[in-house]
Amino acid sequence: MSRHPTTLPGRHPDYILVSVAWPYASGPRHLGHAAGAYVPPDIFARYHRMMGDHVLMVSGSDMHGTPITVAADRLGVSARELAEENHLGIAESFRRLGLSYDLYTTTLTPIHYRVTQEFFTRLLEQGYLFQDTQPAMYDPEAQRFLPDRYVEGTCPHCGYADARGDQCDNCGRTLDPTDLINPRSKLSGATPETRDTTHFFLDLPKFQERLQTWVNAESGHWRPAVLGFVQGWLNEGLRARAITRDLDWGVPIPLEGFEDKRIYVWFDAVIGYLSASMEWAERRGDPEAWKRWWVLDADGNAPGRSYYFVGKDNIPFHAIIWPAMLMGYGGLALPYDVPANEFLTLAGQKLSSSRTYTARLPFLPEALELFDADAIRFFLTINAPESRDTDFSWDEFQRRNNDELVATYGNAVHRLLSFTQSRFGGVVPMPGPLAPEDEVMLERARATFETVGDQIEAVRLRDGLLSVMALAGALNRYLDEAAPWKTLKTDPERAATSLWTALQVISALRVLTAPYLPFSAQQLHEYLGEKGSVHALPWMFRDLPAARRLPTPQPLFRKLDDEELAGLVGRLDEETVVTGEPI
RNA sequence: GCCGACGUAGCUCAGCGGCAGAGCAAGGGACUCAUAAGCCCUUGGCCGGUGGUUCGAUUCCACCCGUCGGCACCA
Numbered sequence: 273m274s275r276h277p278t279t280l281p282g283r284h285p286d287y288i289l290v291s292v293a294w295p296y297a298s299g300p301r302h303l304g305h306a307a308g309a310y311v312p313p314d315i316f317a318r319y320h321r322m323m324g325d326h327v328l329m330v331s332g333s334d335m336h337g338t339p340i341t342v343a344a345d346r347l348g349v350s351a352r353e354l355a356e357e358n359h360l361g362i363a364e365s366f367r368r369l370g371l372s373y374d375l376y377t378t379t380l381t382p383i384h385y386r387v388t389q390e391f392f393t394r395l396l397e398q399g400y401l402f403q404d405t406q407p408a409m410y411d412p413e414a415q416r417f418l419p420d421r422y423v424e425g426t427c428p429h430c431g432y433a434d435a436r437g438d439q440c441d442n443c444g445r446t447l448d449p450t451d452l453i454n455p456r457s458k459l460s461g462a463t464p465e466t467r468d469t470t471h472f473f474l475d476l477p478k479f480q481e482r483l484q485t486w487v488n489a490e491s492g493h494w495r496p497a498v499l500g501f502v503q504g505w506l507n508e509g510l511r512a513r514a515i516t517r518d519l520d521w522g523v524p525i526p527l528e529g530f531e532d533k534r535i536y537v538w539f540d541a542v543i544g545y546l547s548a549s550m551e552w553a554e555r556r557g558d559p560e561a562w563k564r565w566w567v568l569d570a571d572g573n574a575p576g577r578s579y580y581f582v583g584k585d586n587i588p589f590h591a592i593i594w595p596a597m598l599m600g601y602g603g604l605a606l607p608y609d610v611p612a613n614e615f616l617t618l619a620g621q622k623l624s625s626s627r628t629y630t631a632r633l634p635f636l637p638e639a640l641e642l643f644d645a646d647a648i649r650f651f652l653t654i655n656a657p658e659s660r661d662t663d664f665s666w667d668e669f670q671r672r673n674n675d676e677l678v679a680t681y682g683n684a685v686h687r688l689l690s691f692t693q694s695r696f697g698g699v700v701p702m703p704g705p706l707a708p709e710d711e712v713m714l715e716r717a718r719a720t721f722e723t724v725g726d727q728i729e730a731v732r733l734r735d736g737l738l739s740v741m742a743l744a745g746a747l748n749r750y751l752d753e754a755a756p757w758k759t760l761k762t763d764p765e766r767a768a769t770s771l772w773t774a775l776q777v778i779s780a781l782r783v784l785t786a787p788y789l790p791f792s793a794q795q796l797h798e799y800l801g802e803k804g805s806v807h808a809l810p811w812m813f814r815d816l817p818a819a820r821r822l823p824t825p826q827p828l829f830r831k832l833d834d835e836e837l838a839g840l841v842g843r844l845d846e847e848t849v850v851t852g853e854p855i
Numbered sequence: 856g857c858c859g860a861c862g863u864a865g866c867u868c869a870g871c872g873g874c875a876g877a878g879c880a881a882g883g884g885a886c887u888c889a890u891a892a893g894c895c896c897u898u899g900g901c902c903g904g905u906g907g908u909u910c911g912a913u914u915c916c917a918c919c920c921g922u923c924g925g926c927a928c929c930a
């Protein structure tokens with residue numbers, strides 16, 4: 273899908289790696305995930321393609337890990353079957369949302385296994401991994417080791433009876449499973465035993481200094497919350513982290529004597545960015561192509577910029593651990609930016625895929641069943657949690673859709689295209705001499721490309737969309753001022769000139785909205801009498817030639833009335849939440 | 856408990872050293888091309904609290920209160 277439209281005059285194309293967080297294949301993702309990590313990189317990638325940059329946008333489903341094995345056991349299927357089924361569902365949702373991945377794969381591919389094992393081996397050889405034996409919780413009935421949060425018991429601090437081994441949900445304190453009073457396995461209810469187990473650890477302290485240097489150099493363009501998080505960990509001093517688990521579902525450890533252990537999900541998942549890039553290259557018949565985004569030159573400089581779009585819960589993996597792994601491996605580009613988003617909340621509560629709320633947020637398959645992808649993308653972007661948690665409510669969704677997307681932008685387009693049909697026979701009129709207000713309007717449309725472009729490049733996607741909407745607002749004001757429906761009776765040439773001017777702005781909006789609202793932008797492109805893809809256009813003002821005949825338009829978006837919305841939301845309440853664990 | 860972010864109009868959110876902003880909601884008006892959409896005007900805020908720095912603080916600093924997040928085997 274790496275389209276390379278006309279390179280903009282005088283611009284040297286960049287290599288832009290758009291790395292998107294890997295969804296955990298435990299079940300469908302919801303709107304919060306889409307707002308946090310999936311829609312933003314798509315906007316970013318689409319914009320850069322229109323700028324003529326070489327964009328590689330990769331991701332895939334994270335298929336391994338304990339939660340999937342537990343869910344699979346419960347359903348009586350294999351972990352592979354469950355993960356693959358969920359992967360297909362996630363991929364389908366992403367397709368319908370219009371996410372333009374160059375490759376959306378999984379962590380089950382041969383190439384991913386190979387690259388992960390190579391990474392492991394290289395880090396081991398370089399002395400960045402070590403073995404250590406530690407006690408861990410073991411469920412004698414289920415005959416498996418338990419992650420901390422699969423041990424439950426009474427909180428020693430507050431007496432809460434259902435505290436988890438990693439944290440007490442009641443008082444919020446961080447716990448160790450051995451702290452729990454009357455511990456029990458979440459899987460079988462049995463009393464867990466303590467057993468020693470040997471694992472490999474990533475020696476993060478060895479990277480402390482290099483990471484600090486890198487952060488100092490790079491963080492000028494990072495979001496404050498990301499820098500704060502990373503600096504917090506660095507100030508506290510990094511600790512080694514286990515990167516293997518007692519599991520049979522994961523990438524095997526490439527050493528003898530570790531057949532009953534696997535590489536842990538977070539270690540292999542981040543390697544997915546690299547292995548997916550390689551898979552993409554292989555699939556297009558140019559196996560070396562991935563290097564153009566990844567491999568440092570002789571002076572150690574990165575070939576372009578790598579962006580990692582994640583939710584804030586993923587910051588440590590992408591801004592500390594993965595950079596450390598890359599440093600240890602050597603020769604590969606470190607992240608340029610990790611534009612992590614905050615969370616989308618529902619009535620102030622963090623959205624979790626594992627808990628049910630009476631009025632909850634829809635999962636993506638449901639949302640896409642009920643609403644147009646562009647309406648969803650619009651809401652998630654105009655209300656994006658870029659600098660803090662933002663709130664989702666159905667009222668707000670309806671209002672943003674009806675009063676902003678439909679009324680301001682959709683209506684501006686529709687009133688103009690309809691007017692062209694009814695009064696000008698559907699033909700773009702020939703303009704007369706431009707009045708000063710026409711020039712001002714056109715100049716504003718041209719200037720918006722630079723404004724929005726700067727905002728998108730700074731990953732201020734919400735601001736960019738606000739700027740696009742502001743242009744639509746300015747167009748509405750221009751139209752009311754110019755009132756061609758009035759001047760038509762007194763000065764037809766003036767009316768024609770006003771309409772021509774306004775249609776040029778619509779022509780600009782078709783390009784400006786393309787990264788944000790890919791479906792309606794394409795629709796509008798066709799209403800403007802053009803064939804081909806709007807997404808292949810360069811990011812610049814595009815004339816709409818006079819005398820062109822335009823097809824009969826339909827409204828780009830539809831309003832959601834109260835009754836309809838209530839009915840749709842009511843349906844969500846009746847459904848039960850799918851199996852699965854929070855990612 | 857420790858660390859961090861946030862607290863701005865009824866609602867959702869911008870702004871972050873120099874007269875408080877937008878959209879929506881509320882009230883009024885002119886228009887009719889348009890999905891009763893769009894446009895104009897008005898109302899509406901001790902910018903969480905208390906101190907401090909400064910000629911000047913919503914903006915910088917300290918403390919307090921509140922919300923959320925992190926605290927390394929949840930990804």
